[in-house]
Amino acid sequence: xxxxxxxxxxxxxxxxxxxxxxxxxxxxxxxxxxxxxxxxxxxxxxxxxxxxxxxxxxxxxxxxxxxxxxxxxxxxxxxxxxxxxxxxxxxxxxxxxxxxxxxxxxxxxxxxxxxxxxxxxxxxxxxxxxxxxxxxxxxxxxxxxxxxxxxxxxxxxxxxxxxxxxxxxxxxxxxxxxxxxxxxxxxxxxxxxxxxxxxxxxxxxxxxxxxxxxxxxxxxxxxxxxxxxxxxxxxxxxxxxxxxxxxxxxxxxxxxxxxxxxxxxxxxxxxxxxxxxxxxxxxxxxxxxxxxxxxx
Amino acid sequence: xxxxxxxxxxxxxxxxxxxxxxxxxxxxxxxxxxxxxxxxxxxxxxxxxxxxxxxxxxxxxxxxxxxxxxxxxxxxxxxxxxxxxxxxxxxxxxxxxxxxxxxxxxxxxxxxxxxxxxxxxxxxxxxxxxxxxxxxxxxxxxxxxxxxxxxxxxxxxxxxxxxxxxxxxxxxxxxxxxxxxxxxxxxxxxxxxxxxxxxxxxxxxxxxxxxxxxxxxxxxxxxxxxxxxxxxxxxxxx
Amino acid sequence: xxxxxxxxxxxxxxxxxxxxxxxxxxxxxxxxxxxxxxxxxxxxxxxxxxxxxxxxxxxxxxxxxxxxxxxxxxxxxxxxxxxxxxxxxxxxxxxxxxxxxxxxxxxxxxxxxxxxxxxxxxxxxxxxxxxxxxxxxxxxxxxxxxxxxxxxxxxxxxxxxxxxxxxxxxxxxxxxxxxxxxxxxxxxxxxxxxxxxxxxxxxxxxxxxxxxxxxxxxxxxxxxxxxxxxxxxxxxxxxxxxxxxxxxxxxxxxxxxxxxxxxxxxxxxxxxxxxxxxxxxxxxxxxxxxxxxxxxxxxxxxxxxxxxxx
Numbered sequence: 001x002x003x004x005x006x007x008x009x010x011x012x013x014x015x016x017x018x019x020x021x022x023x024x025x026x027x028x029x030x031x032x033x034x035x036x037x038x039x040x041x042x043x044x045x046x047x048x049x050x051x052x053x054x055x056x057x058x059x060x061x062x063x064x065x066x067x068x069x070x071x072x073x074x075x076x077x078x079x080x081x082x083x084x085x086x087x088x089x090x091x092x093x094x095x096x097x098x099x100x101x102x103x104x105x106x107x108x109x110x111x112x113x114x115x116x117x118x119x120x121x122x123x124x125x126x127x128x129x130x131x132x133x134x135x136x137x138x139x140x141x142x143x144x145x146x147x148x149x150x151x152x153x154x155x156x157x158x159x160x161x162x163x164x165x166x167x168x169x170x171x172x173x174x175x176x177x178x179x180x181x182x183x184x185x186x187x188x189x190x191x192x193x194x195x196x197x198x199x200x201x202x203x204x205x206x207x208x209x210x211x212x213x214x215x216x217x218x219x220x221x222x223x224x225x226x227x228x229x230x231x232x233x234x235x236x237x238x239x240x241x242x243x244x245x246x247x248x249x250x251x252x253x254x255x256x257x258x259x260x261x262x263x264x265x266x267x268x269x270x271x272x273x274x275x276x277x278x279x280x281x282x283x284x285x286x287x288x289x290x291x292x293x294x295x296x
Numbered sequence: 297x298x299x300x301x302x303x304x305x306x307x308x309x310x311x312x313x314x315x316x317x318x319x320x321x322x323x324x325x326x327x328x329x330x331x332x333x334x335x336x337x338x339x340x341x342x343x344x345x346x347x348x349x350x351x352x353x354x355x356x357x358x359x360x361x362x363x364x365x366x367x368x369x370x371x372x373x374x375x376x377x378x379x380x381x382x383x384x385x386x387x388x389x390x391x392x393x394x395x396x397x398x399x400x401x402x403x404x405x406x407x408x409x410x411x412x413x414x415x416x417x418x419x420x421x422x423x424x425x426x427x428x429x430x431x432x433x434x435x436x437x438x439x440x441x442x443x444x445x446x447x448x449x450x451x452x453x454x455x456x457x458x459x460x461x462x463x464x465x466x467x468x469x470x471x472x473x474x475x476x477x478x479x480x481x482x483x484x485x486x487x488x489x490x491x492x493x494x495x496x497x498x499x500x501x502x503x504x505x506x507x508x509x510x511x512x513x514x515x516x517x518x519x520x521x522x523x524x525x526x527x528x529x530x531x532x533x534x
Numbered sequence: 535x536x537x538x539x540x541x542x543x544x545x546x547x548x549x550x551x552x553x554x555x556x557x558x559x560x561x562x563x564x565x566x567x568x569x570x571x572x573x574x575x576x577x578x579x580x581x582x583x584x585x586x587x588x589x590x591x592x593x594x595x596x597x598x599x600x601x602x603x604x605x606x607x608x609x610x611x612x613x614x615x616x617x618x619x620x621x622x623x624x625x626x627x628x629x630x631x632x633x634x635x636x637x638x639x640x641x642x643x644x645x646x647x648x649x650x651x652x653x654x655x656x657x658x659x660x661x662x663x664x665x666x667x668x669x670x671x672x673x674x675x676x677x678x679x680x681x682x683x684x685x686x687x688x689x690x691x692x693x694x695x696x697x698x699x700x701x702x703x704x705x706x707x708x709x710x711x712x713x714x715x716x717x718x719x720x721x722x723x724x725x726x727x728x729x730x731x732x733x734x735x736x737x738x739x740x741x742x743x744x745x746x747x748x749x750x751x752x753x754x755x756x757x758x759x760x761x762x763x764x765x766x767x768x769x770x771x772x773x774x775x776x777x778x779x780x781x782x783x784x785x786x787x788x789x790x791x792x793x794x795x796x797x798x799x800x801x802x803x804x805x806x807x808x809x810x811x812x813x814x815x816x817x818x819x820x821x822x823x824x825x826x827x828x829x830x831x832x833x834x835x836x837x838x839x840x841x842x843x844x
Contacts, residue, residue, distance in 0.1 A: 035772075081819065088826045094779050095826035098818065101776055105815030113808060163402070170388055170399045176350060177386030181447070182374040182403035223768070230647030265658035268651035275648060276636055287390065287431075 004135040005256045006249060011141045013248020014148035015203045019221050020228025020240035021155055022199035028172035028235025029192045031093050035100040036077070037225055038218025039107040040197040044070055044204025045213045046111065049120055052208075059125050059205075063147070066205050067198045074197025077103065078190045086189075104218075112215040121212035144206045151202055152241055155195075159237055168192060172235050200225075231271050232283045239283020246282070247271070299362055301326045301455055301486050302347070307356035309339075309346045309510075316342055317354070317510045324455070324503070329477070329487040331497040331518060333531060334507035340490045341383050343507070344459050348373055348380050360455065374403045377454030381461060383490075385444040389433035393424055393443055396432050400447030417446045420479065438469040445476055455486045462493045474500050494531040498522040506531075547697075554689045563685045567757065569797045570692040571750050574699045576777040576789035578746040581703060583775075584784035585712075586739050587719035588634070589646040592653025593747060594770035596626040598660060600748025601755035601765055602667055605676045608756070615679055615756060622752035623745045630744025631737050638733050650768065657766035672762040679756040688757050695753065696790075699746060704786065706742075715739060719784075780818070782828025791829045795821075 019041075026034050044066045051062045085099050086092045126139040159165035170178040171188050179185060203221060211217055228247055232239025247267055254266035278285045300323035309317035317339050324330045334340050345351035347358055349370040358366040360378055373379075380386075387396050397417055401410040418425035421442050427435060432443060441461060448456055458477070462470045474496050481487050491497035497518075498504055504521045506514035514521065521527050554563050579593050604622035607613050613621070633652050637645040660667050667673055680687040706712050714735055717725040726732055755761050773796075781792025799817050803810040825832030 084823055085826055088823070092826065094783055094828075095822050098776065098779050098822045101772075102815045102818030102822065105811055105818065107815075109809075109812040109815060113812065166395060166399060167402065169391060169395075170402075173388040173390055174386060176382055176384075177388060177447075178399065179350070179371045180348070180374065180380050180382065180386055181399050181401075182371050183399070184369075184371050226650065227647070230650070262658055262662060265655050268654050272648055272651050275640065 005252050007135050007137055008141070009249030009252035010245060011137075011145045011248070012252060013245035014145050014152070015207065015244070016224050016228050016248045017241045017244025018148050018151055019200055019203050019225045020232060020244045021152065021237055022196040023222075023225035024229040024232060024235055024237060024240040025168075025192055025199070026196045027229060028237075029168055030082075030096070030189055032096045032100070033226075034193075034196065035097065035222070036103040036107060037100075037196070037200060038220070038222035039104050040070055040074065040218075041200045041204040041221045042111065042213075042215065042218035043073065043107070044201035045208045045211070045217055046115065048205040048208045049122065049213045052125075053122055059143075063202060063205055066201045070201035070204075071194040071198040075190050075194035077197070078193035082189070082193070083186070108215050108218070115215070117215060119212045119214045122209050124209045125206075140209070147202065147206060151199065155199065156237070156241070164188075164191065227268070227271060231274065231281055233281030236281060236283030236287075238286060239281050242282055242286060246274075300324055301361060302488065303357075303359040304347065305357040305359075307343070307346060307354060307358065309342055309351060309354040311353065315510070317346065320356070320512060322505055322512060322515070324486065324488055326454075326486055327484075328502040329481055329489060329500055331501035331504040332488070332490045332507060333492070333494045333497055333504060335530075336492075338507040339510040340507055341459055342510075344380060344382075344457050344488075344490055348378070348457065350382075374451060374453065377451075378457070379448050379451060379453035379455070380457040381444050381448035381459065383459035383463065385440060387432050387440060387444050387447060390431055392429050392431055393435070394428040396443055396447055397424070397450055400450040403451055413450045413452075417450050421446050421476075437464050438466070438472070441465060441469070441473065442476070445473075445480070449480050449483075449485060452483065453485055455488065456480065458487065458489045458491075460490055460492055462491060462496065470496060494527075498527075550693050550697075554686050560685060563689055565797065565801060567685065567688055567692045569793055570696040571754055572774065572777060572797065573790040573793035574696045575747055575750050576774045576781075576793050577700065577703060578743045579771075579774050580778040580783060580785075580789040581706075581715075582739060582743040584778060584788070585707070585719060586715045586736065588637075588736060588740065589649070590740075590743075591646050591650035591768065591771055592633075592656070593649075593744075593774060594768070595653040595656040595766045596630055596744040596747035597751035597754070597770065598656060598761075598763070598766035599629060600626045600751030601761045602660065602673065602751075603748070604752030605673055605755040605761060606666070608677045609675070615677065619749055619752035619756070622755075623749035626748025626751070627741045627745030630747075631741040634737055634740040638736060653766060653768060653771060657763050660763035660766055667763070670763060672760050674760040676755050676759045676761070678759055679753070692753065692757075695749070700790070707786065711735070711738075776818075780821070780828060782830030785828065785830040788828050788830040795829060 023034065023037055026032065026037075047066045047069065048062050051057045051065065052059075057065075081099055081103060082096050085095045089095060124138075124140045126143055129136055129138040130142060159169060167178065167183045167188050170181065170183055171185065175185070178188075200221065211220065224247070228240050228243045231247060232241070232243030250270045251263050251267045254270075255263040258266060274282060302322075302324040304320055304322050307317055307320035308315060320343060332340055332343070342351060346354045349366070349368060354366070356366070357364060360373075360376065363376070365373060365376070365378070388399065391399070394414070397414055398410060401413045404410050404413055418428075423439060424443060424446055427439065432440065435443060441464075445458075445461065448458070461477070462473055465473060470493060477487060477489065477500060489497055489501065498521060499518075501518040504515065504518040505512050506521070506527065514524065514527065522532070553566075557563070575593070575597060579590065582588050582590050582593075600619075600622035602622075603625045604615075604618040607618040607621050608615055611618075633649065634645075637648050640648070661669050663669070679691065707715075714725065714730045717728065717730060718732055718735060722732060751765070754765075777792035777796050778789040779792070780796055781790065782788030796818075800810070800814050803813045806813060821829075
């Protein structure tokens with residue numbers, strides 16, 4: 001029974017991790033909170049709904065298409081909305097946050113006007129369950145776990161092993177040092193925004209059967225993104241991955257053993273507890289451990 | 297005399313409406329070490345930041361290798377051979393020493409060029425190779441400075457600007473630092489050194505400028521300046 | 535304060551005094567009362583974040599705590615209403631201080647999460663503790679501050695609170711405490727070495743800021759007469775933040791202007807019905823692009839262009 005809950009926790013935790021990584025990425029690189037982040041999720045959900053129920057596209061194609069489209073939307077948002085604000089004032093963090101707030105309102109209401117407020121959804125992408133001796137897991141959940149894990153791995157590899165990833169890390173740790181080394185800030189910002197949107201698109205597609213599709217569905221993921229980001233350490237990718245899992249598992253446990261009503265509260269209380277012991281989030285702590293391993 | 301490598305003409309700089317640099321005029325020739333000295337708040341860092349374009353509220357002309365660079369974005373300068381080690385070192389605390397250096401080599405053409413450059417820096421600073429997997433934040437002050445230097449020179453820039461590299465270093469480390477600067481110079485890089493440690497700066501430099509309150513008040517060959525009574529009184533404590 | 539500023543103050547005071555006597559639109563008056571409430575909340579949130587630099591994502595919870603405390607004391611303890619409101623403020627203030635104590639040794643963003651978590655926990659608590667708070671159904675039947683049906687008195691008290699709060703805020707900011715607050719925001723280490731007791735000030739300002747939030751919440755409770763746990767939600771905190779940022783974070787008039795601007799921009803387009811929120815969003819984007827430093831920053835820039843009369 002316990003194992004079952006942990007597995008379930010991991011599934012939702014993997015989703016939380018993806019959502020958190022996309023959000024913390026932008027915070028680390030641009031030092032802003034992207035309030036339109038949830039709306040990127042919402043757009044992806046709508047796209048998935050249309051692609052699945054109208055055009056009956058296979059899931060892998062839906063994932064690919066929505067990621068691409070949302071990458072473009074993210075990049076365009078940075079270029080069209082964020083960049084003009086960035087260039088008009090030296091201390092642009094707060095105005096950019098406000099602009100994303102405005103964008104959130106616009107996106108939500110455009111969709112509301114165009115598609116109406118009714119809840120839409122499909123039952124599931126995959127049917128059937130895997131019935132093992134120790135636990136049961138639906139194929140749908142297994143697929144969600146697999147895709148999310150793959151995405152997280154891909155992102156991790158991008159950050160750690162590619163030149164772009166190195167540039168992103170550099171910008172997030174010392175903007176001037178990065179600029180002086182020849183890293184083009186503008187391009188990094190645009191690409192990161194696009195990547196962030198593409199990342200949150202995946203949960204948008206995968207969770208569409210579970211959370212349904214309606215204009216304000218983006219409110220849920222952004223709350224989780226916030227929590228995971230702060231838990232893992234602002235701007236800390238690995239911390240976000242860990243944080244998402246921890247949040248997912250603790251929520252599932254709380255829901256199973258206490259009450260599903262207060263599960264959100266318990267998750268938050270747990271987070272406070274962790275922060276009391278690890279004030280900078282768990283990400284830096286994890287980094288410390290890794291350093292101790294390299295150099296005992 | 298050939299065209300100066302770096303020529304700054306009539307540079308004024310502002311913070312909002314407040315003017316902080318006044319008609320700065322200076323030229324640095326290829327192959328030399330030039331020093332800029334002055335007290336706290338004289339405007340030395342602002343001058344360097346204005347040259348590389350990190351501080352953009354300025355007027356005047358800045359020519360590097362004959363080309364006007366004042367309207368270029370700061371990230372493009374290193375591709376033209378102009379690098380800076382800023383006063384806060386410009387290193388990345390949560391990246392390893394090796395990754396720090398690789399970022400420094402970002403502007404090089406391909407990964408082979410970057411690997412070669414890395415190898416060369418490890419020869420110049422063997423300690424960095426020893427610490428290659430350490431996070432930059434775990435290095436000592438002197439090691440961090442070495443890393444900053446390595447990152448700044450890894451592309452073998454034509455001109456390297458150094459903003460107070462000796463700050464926070466013990467006297468022993470400062471003379472080591474000066475040795476490193478001489479080594480960089482020997483490898484063919486022109487150096488523009490901003491320093492509070494006047495004695496060392498004048499000893500190592502060919503040409504020197506003295507700044508006070510946002511203006512250059514004195515300039516000339518470094519050995520002559522170090523004998524100048526005004527300089528001696530104000531900065532050398534004699 | 536310049537002559538012009540004094541004149542503007544006098545004019546605004548006059549306007550506030552005669553407005554409800556002249557304009558009979560009940561809805562408009564109601565809107566203004568809410569605006570005054572939001573403006574004060576935004577101003578004191580701004581004290582904490584814009585001036586001191588202490589990010590607080592759970593601010594709305596203190597409004598809620600003040601509201602429920604006051605309402606419940608009135609309903610169950612039968613205390614006179616001003617005392618209830620004071621209690622609401624006090625409880626909020628004390629809880630505000632208590633929450634910040636563990637945050638003192640944390641990094642800035644950790645404070646953000648702890649305050650966020652607190653807000654959420656408070657909301658969930660209000661929602662689940664049905665025996666006390668009647669949960670999601672809401673607490674109704676709250677004794678009103680004034681028995682009469684007319685909104686006049688509420689208007690005057692609401693704006694009176696705003697006025698008193700603003701004056702006190704201005705005095706605080708002008709005092710040595712105010713200087714210390716800004717010093718901490720600018721450079722904590724430098725402030726510390728100047729002998730400023732950072733922790734004490736953070737706790738003090740938190741207490742003050744949350745106290746005011748509590749009083750505002752209490753006023754809200756005895757005006758609207760029904761309150762729900764939604765009062766604690768992050769959405770309200772974000773709205774207050776937005777008002778502050780929109781008007782100019784870290785400025786004195788910014789939050790007040792921002793509150794008026796955002797609420798009336800939202801309402802002004804009510805006639806467009808379905809398109810209202812959309813236009814609201816587009817307006818926010820437009821205004822931020824035009825005035826990136828907030829309304830106050832934009833006004834200052836415009837002021838510079840006007841040649842001064844000697």
